[in-house]
Amino acid sequence: MPDPVAARLRLAPEALTRRFSPEQFAFTHTDDLEPFRGVLGQERAVEALQFGVAMPRPGYNVYVMGEPGTGRFSFVKRYLKAEGKRQQTPADWVYVNHFDDTREPRALELPSGSAAEFISDMGGLIDNLLATFPAVFEHPSYQQKKGAIDRAFNQRYDRALDVIERASLEKDVALYRDASNVAFTPMADGKALDEAEFAQLSEAVREQFHEDIALLEERLNEELASLPQWKRESNNQLRQLNEETITLALQPLLAPLSEKYAENAAVCAYLQSVQLNLLRTVVEQLVDDSKTDAVARKLLEEQYAPSLVVGHYADGGAPVVFEPHPTYDNLFGRIEYSTDQGALYTSYRQLRPGALHRANGGFLILEAEKMLGEPFVWDALKRALQSRKLKMESPLGELGRVATVSLTPQMIPLNVKLVIIGSRQLYYALQDHDSDFQEMFRVLVDFDEDMPMVDENLEQFAQLLRTRTNEEGMAPLTSDAVARLATYSARLAENQSRLSARIGDLFQLVSEADFIRHLASDEMTDAGHIERALKAKATRTGRVSQRVLDDMLAGIILIDSEGAAIGKCNGLTVLEVGDSAFGMPARISATVYPG
8 A cells, every 4th residue: 555645745757847938938039138237136135235335324334245156246346336436536645755754754635636637747846946956056146146155255264364474474474375274484585494494593593483483373263263153154145045046946836836736735735845845955966966867856756756646537436446365465555665785765655555545435345255364454454444544554563573664654534335245154253253343344235045936037037148148249048048047047046936046157057058059050049058068067077976876886885775674764965066966875774772
């Protein structure tokens, strides 16, 4: 007598698969359909993303979770780019030299799209400086004033020496002077005596000469006691003349820039500091015959040319940046170093921005697993989001590993919406073990692995296939092929009333079927191409399943399929090897004993 329970639970072979027919689709091939730009069957995720992007308050960063292949990354990137175009373009930023402390470069904020123009304007200023100096110091007017200062000093010096010279002649002593020395020599009959002639004089006369010369040297020292003061006065007059000359020469060079950037207080303050610094450095840098024009230009650029941090197109909207390799340097920027005779040195011109600089004012997309695998990144990212300031520093500096002079650039205000894409397991782990995570990522965008089998989803399923084949340059799909793909999608979902949301696996199969169609020189991809692609895939990945089947047929794996046994039954396990899954019989046994 047949077992009524077994009869009731037994499945017919045709009930194991949900098959679709071409008649369920109202088209002949996919080119008849409209393109589909959304994300298939993920309404909850779409609404959550829309809310997270629109919410302007701090802490509403977005965590996108779901399985790979569900279209989460491509949809997020496409949606953010569309949303970013409607938003305001953020400001440009440059770093400039801080002349009072070169280790602390200053950050200048500029209207969007104007950073390149400001850098070009400063380059024009450097060109004008090279054209103006040292030519302005060769002008007859400057040379005349400089000569007058030199003559005034020389006249005071000469007058002092004239007084001493007249007094020395009265004592029959000659005064000799050259560029750096003044000396006295005894005379006789109007002629200076050499050492031999002086030695022939009587001791009394020689002694008198020594006394006279000592008195003259003493008087000379008294007359020239004010010489350092005269030199200081002369140098001060010359410095004042140089500053007046430089100021007059700089005025027509800096005035247009000050007028152009009059509404930007930070830029105006920087231009004023440039002028003050040029007063101190232009003489030693530009009035030096030993320096070529190339060397002089490099010196000026190292001090006055701005270093670009980030520049935008004027109407480009909010930036959307995806960083595929989220190391500390790639996110926060880095300070580069050069070597000079074995010594490391750096300057504000060697600051290199990171993804956070480029995404500031917009959106930054990161992959959670990669980001958490990089040292220092997660803690630094939390600090930046909480303080809303972007700091550029070496992470090894806190550990004392940087044994050279570094920089402390001025921090830049940070306003970025962070979108992290990761798995469910990682989301729950962060929630459990990181108390800051929930406060910083208040928006969860959850992509489902499957979707209900409703007519609307089936229609969008076909439209999505049409969009993908057009984008990838593949042939259109017939309605028969779409029906076979829907059957395959239900198999992936492991539920006859749902479709799989793993669109990536579906597109992979379509690509392989299109390749088979191309080899067969057919115009469209039909169900036969889909079947051959599935069979080829099963063959490529089927070594293990075939080996298990062969072992069963050879009697190596023993399975009793008839009769009954106490405490034993047959079961079926599902093994996954790579992207293939197959069933394998297993013996399930039970042992019972008193406890």
